[in-house]
Amino acid sequence: xxxxxxxxxxxxxxxxxxxxxxxxxxxxxxxxxxxxxxxxxxxxxxxxxxxxxxxxxxxxxxxxxxxxxxxxxxxxxxxxxxxxxxxxxxxxxxxxxxxxxxxxxxxxxxxxxxxxxxxxxxxxxxxxxxxxxxxxxxxxxxxxxxxxxxxxxxxxxxxxxxxxxxxxxxxxxxxxxxxxxxxxxxxxxxxxxxxxxxxxxxxxxxxxxxxxxxxxxxxxxxxxxxxxxxxxxxxxxxxxxxxxxxxxxxxxxxxxxxxxxxxxxxxxxxxx
Amino acid sequence: xxxxxxxxxxxxxxxxxxxxxxxxxxxxxxxxxxxxxxxxxxxxxxxxxxxxxxxxxxxxxxxxxxxxxxxxxxxxxxxxxxxxxxxxxxxxxxxxxxxxxxxxxxxxxxxxxxxxxxxxxxxxxxxxxxxxxxxxxxxxxxxxxxxxxxxxxxxxxxxxxxxxxxxxxxxxxxxxxxxxxxxxxxxxxxxxxxxxxxxxxxxxxxxxxxxxxxxxxxxxxxxxxxxxxxxxxxxxxxxxxxxxxxxxxxxxxxxxxxxxxxxxxxxxxxxxxxxxxxxxxxxxxxxxxxxxxxxxxxxxxxxxxxxxxxxxxxx
Numbered sequence: 001x002x003x004x005x006x007x008x009x010x011x012x013x014x015x016x017x018x019x020x021x022x023x024x025x026x027x028x029x030x031x032x033x034x035x036x037x038x039x040x041x042x043x044x045x046x047x048x049x050x051x052x053x054x055x056x057x058x059x060x061x062x063x064x065x066x067x068x069x070x071x072x073x074x075x076x077x078x079x080x081x082x083x084x085x086x087x088x089x090x091x092x093x094x095x096x097x098x099x100x101x102x103x104x105x106x107x108x109x110x111x112x113x114x115x116x117x118x119x120x121x122x123x124x125x126x127x128x129x130x131x132x133x134x135x136x137x138x139x140x141x142x143x144x145x146x147x148x149x150x151x152x153x154x155x156x157x158x159x160x161x162x163x164x165x166x167x168x169x170x171x172x173x174x175x176x177x178x179x180x181x182x183x184x185x186x187x188x189x190x191x192x193x194x195x196x197x198x199x200x201x202x203x204x205x206x207x208x209x210x211x212x213x214x215x216x217x218x219x220x221x222x223x224x225x226x227x228x229x230x231x232x233x234x235x236x237x238x239x240x241x242x243x244x245x246x247x248x249x250x251x252x253x254x255x256x257x258x259x260x261x262x263x264x265x266x267x268x269x270x271x272x
Numbered sequence: 273x274x275x276x277x278x279x280x281x282x283x284x285x286x287x288x289x290x291x292x293x294x295x296x297x298x299x300x301x302x303x304x305x306x307x308x309x310x311x312x313x314x315x316x317x318x319x320x321x322x323x324x325x326x327x328x329x330x331x332x333x334x335x336x337x338x339x340x341x342x343x344x345x346x347x348x349x350x351x352x353x354x355x356x357x358x359x360x361x362x363x364x365x366x367x368x369x370x371x372x373x374x375x376x377x378x379x380x381x382x383x384x385x386x387x388x389x390x391x392x393x394x395x396x397x398x399x400x401x402x403x404x405x406x407x408x409x410x411x412x413x414x415x416x417x418x419x420x421x422x423x424x425x426x427x428x429x430x431x432x433x434x435x436x437x438x439x440x441x442x443x444x445x446x447x448x449x450x451x452x453x454x455x456x457x458x459x460x461x462x463x464x465x466x467x468x469x470x471x472x473x474x475x476x477x478x479x480x481x482x483x484x485x486x487x488x489x490x491x492x493x494x495x496x497x498x499x500x501x502x503x504x505x506x507x508x509x510x511x512x513x514x515x516x517x518x519x520x521x522x523x524x525x526x527x528x529x530x531x532x533x534x535x536x537x538x539x540x541x542x543x544x545x546x547x548x549x550x551x552x553x554x555x556x557x558x559x560x561x562x563x564x565x566x567x568x569x570x571x572x573x574x575x576x577x578x579x580x581x582x583x584x585x586x587x
Contacts, residue, residue, distance in 0.1 A: 018388040018474045020487055026381040030458070033378075034404050037415035037455065040425060044418060053423040093299045100296020112296060115303040122311070123516025123560065125533040126553040129540045130310025133317055133550070136328055153306035156299060175290055189291065207406075214408035217518055221540065231410050238414055238523060247418075250411040261406040265399055 038254060045247035052244050062248040072249065075233040082148045082219075082229060083212040089148075090155035091163075091205045095197065097156070098164040119154040127154070128221040135222065142224030150222055151212040158211050159204035162268055166200030167193075199267050206264040210257045311557070317550035329546050337551035357535065357552075364531040367446070367521075368514035371453040375461035375510050376503065378454075383462050383502070384495060387469035398466065405459045413519045416452045417443060420524070444526025452520035460509035468502025469495070501574050508567045512560055532556050 045063070049056035066072050101112055119127065131150045132142075140146055170193070178188045194201075216231040223232050230253065237246045318337050320329040344354025386397045404412060418424055422439035430436045442448055472495065480490045496503075518533035525531075532552060539549025 018477065020381070020384065020491055023381040023385040026378075027385040030378050030382045030462075031400065033455070034401070034458065037412070037419050038404070038407070040418050041411065041415045051423065053418055053421055053425070053428075093302055096295040096297075097299030099291040100293050100299070103291060103293040104296060105293070108293065112300055115300060115307060118303070118307050118311075121512065121560065121564070122307070123513070123533065123553075123556055125516055125518045125536050126314065126556055127307075127310060129536060129549060129553060130314040131306065132540060133546065134306075134310045134313045137313060149306060153303060156303065172290060185291070193291070210406055214406075214410070216408070216410045221537075231408060234410060234414075238410075238417070242417065246414065250408070250414060254407050254411060257407045258403060261403060265402075269395070 041247050042251045042254070045244055045251045047244045047247075050243055052242055052247060062244045063252075066245045066248050071228075072230075072233060075228045075230045078144050078228060079213055079230040082144055082151055083209050085148050086151035086155050086212040087159075087205050087209045090152045090159045090208045091201060093152070094156050094159035094163055094204060094208075095201060098160055098167050098197075099193070101164070102167065116157050116160060120157055124217045128218045131218065132221045142222055143227035144229075146222045146224070147219050147227055147229065150218050151215060154215075154218070155208035155211055159208040162203035162207065162264075163197055163200040165268070166197050170196050203264045203268045206260045206267075210260050214253070214257060314550045314553050314557075317547055318554045320547050320550075322545050322547055325544075327544065327546070334547070337545075337547040340545075340548050341551060341555065360530055360535055361532055361555075363529070364515055367450055367453060367529070367531060368511050368517075370450050371457060371514045372461075372507050372510045374450070374454045375458050376506065378458060379461040379465050379506060380496070380499075380503075383465035383499070384469050386462075386466050387472065388474065394470070398463070401459050401462050401466075409456060409519055412456060413452050413523050416448060416455060416520075416524055420448050420451065443524065444528065446525065446529045448524035448526075449521045449529045449531075452524045453514050453517055456517070456520060457510040457514055460513070461506035464505035464509060465499055465502035468499040468505075472498045501571070504567065504570055504574055508563070512563060515559065515563075516556055 044052050044055075046058050046060070047055055048059035048061065097112070097116070101109055104112065127150075131146075131153075134140075135142065135146050135149075140149070174192055174196075175188055178192050183191065214231060215229075216235060219227070219229045220232050220235065223229065228236075230249070234246060234249055234253075237243075237249075317329050319333055319335070321332045321334045321336065323330050339351065341357050342353065343351040344356065345351055382401075386394060386401075389397060419426060420442040421427075422441065422443070424443075426442070427436070427439040431439065476498075477490050477494055480494050485493070515531075516533050517531055518537060521529050521531045521534050522537075533556075536549045536552045536556070539545045539552065
């Protein structure tokens, strides 16, 4: 390891000089580490054995089994209702916030950013029980409406970031041109700002949707008797009896997340 | 790119069509009510007394919840020093520290490797690292029950290769908890280090080779100091959420490896002592804030030393 060993540059291009030995192998292994556990979850969802990790044979039965289960259907409906409402409301609020932030004075903007960053920094468990305490205190009944109210709060930052990124790229000359041509503020918003922001709005909506759909901890504490969402239901299954049914549900949830995040990525990808 | 923000002085004159500050008010009001509100309630609850049947609180001022953190109440009614909760807090720090260290060791090679790929492949690689972050935390944690259990693929492979005769009990141990944490937070370490490494001018490394340095010297004396802001940011992004983790110790630790969040959850569930749970939450919040402040100080120092700040790597 001494610095006096032979210099490495002997031949070849600069490219090779940028590589460090074993880094490539380690990188491949890290990628395997990131994806293999998920691959196993998916693979065992097709296991015909009740014991998840003892392979017996290939079957689709677990998918039929979970999709025809009434409790799971109800949990799925709850999850979708929460995620859809939380998405729509948080995107509307976030769009206003993105526009308002640019026009705020310094102190207001600092305060706003502290609030926006807070849901990302506050430990989830503290946010969950804090919201539970608040709802019990002001007598908001627990259930899917309570879950939705809380989800909106932590969806706002995720919806905001792509919208804001988009808004910052808009040249203010387009607003001035529209105003010069006689458009009022509302017309400018509807015909100029909103269409320009649309890719950011859609990307923000998609991210808010999966953040809400995948949330477990907050939903778990706010669910009450009738508010079980899909992740809360899956948690119960994991606690009671793990069958490949858990894997089948997980696989479907994974698929939804991965499809949505891919669409969002394609939408916001910088065009060259 | 940011025309609006670069012209603050003339902003009053040039506002046509840009909307007004008040369209941000609903958002701020919402976050005040449902983010600030819960935090305020938690602080208030932490100074109240336990309700008779456990759900909710009794509105009489009390320091008991904070005393409970350090002193246990014996059946006779007296108080004596009880390290149970201090041990859980210390454990949480310890697990988070190991998790951060493990993430760091895994992330440095992959972040630098990614940063040295051709540009069009870099975007795809970054996307590949981000995907797991967007999938359900519950399912990612569950996947380690599958991986680590006695009949799981790791034990299966080792037995098949005759490395071991009978399965190693990996699940429901502190090891499983830490594995789950590393798996959960790894992308948070890779991405900021990558962001720093991407900005590094690798011609500097080439110059060092020309001056006779070997690879180890180049890595430790040229590359690593340059990606330090990313490392600092990554440590923060892994350590803070790891400290507040609930699912990994809950599902993989098997009750033997409680962390702060599990104790908090228990106070709002089976144990039913809301003020004590609130006091623990306040403690966790204060620790989080202190770490953030500490980070801001370190970040400023590394920014001075290396020219780019850790905040840059965060964004």
